[in-house]
Amino acid sequence: MSRFAGRFILAGLLSGALIIVGSPDGMAGAQQDSASRVILAQARPNPPPPDVEANIAGLRRKLQITPAQEAQFNAVANVMRANARAEATVPHQPPANASAVDDLRAEIQYDEIELAGMKRLLPALDALYASLSPAQRQAADAAFRQGPGG
Numbered sequence: 001m002s003r004f005a006g007r008f009i010l011a012g013l014l015s016g017a018l019i020i021v022g023s024p025d026g027m028a029g030a031q032q033d034s035a036s037r038v039i040l041a042q043a044r045p046n047p048p049p050p051d052v053e054a055n056i057a058g059l060r061r062k063l064q065i066t067p068a069q070e071a072q073f074n075a076v077a078n079v080m081r082a083n084a085r086a087e088a089t090v091p092h093q094p095p096a097n098a099s100a101v102d103d104l105r106a107e108i109q110y111d112e113i114e115l116a117g118m119k120r121l122l123p124a125l126d127a128l129y130a131s132l133s134p135a136q137r138q139a140a141d142a143a144f145r146q147g148p149g150g
Contacts, residue, residue: 052084062143063136072128079124083117 056077065073090113094106132140 075124
């Protein structure tokens with residue numbers, strides 16, 4: 001996969017990465033005092049961005065995952081969620097008044113997080129791909145070329 005294709009895929013996976021929605025647990029915590037909410041927020045991992053869940057569901061549908069492939073697909077989905085959370089912690093764009101040097105630093109930092117995510121995804125995707133039928137492989141090839149939602 002070319003660098004551009006990999007970035008496109010991850011960009012598609014994370015198009016809504018900076019918008020994190022609260023879970024029902026977080027809404028219930030609104031009645032607790034602020035110190036308790038801070039502790040609960042720190043104890044719970046951040047939920048993955050909502051677009052990631054839609055992308056995972058779309059990928060499952062496109063690949064027509066069988067019950068026998070569920071474990072391999074879930075491994076891919078879990079890495080996608082973890083990658084989305086990791087990328088959501090690093091701003092992709094520096095402030096508008098950033099210098100060219102600051103802009104390049106921000107891009108490098110984001111790219112390093114993105115590359116680490118692709119490296120985590122590869123073994124899980126490799127295992128899933130090995131379990132796919134020829135028709136499912138064609139669907140996977142097309143899905144990853146277009147990017148999720150494409």
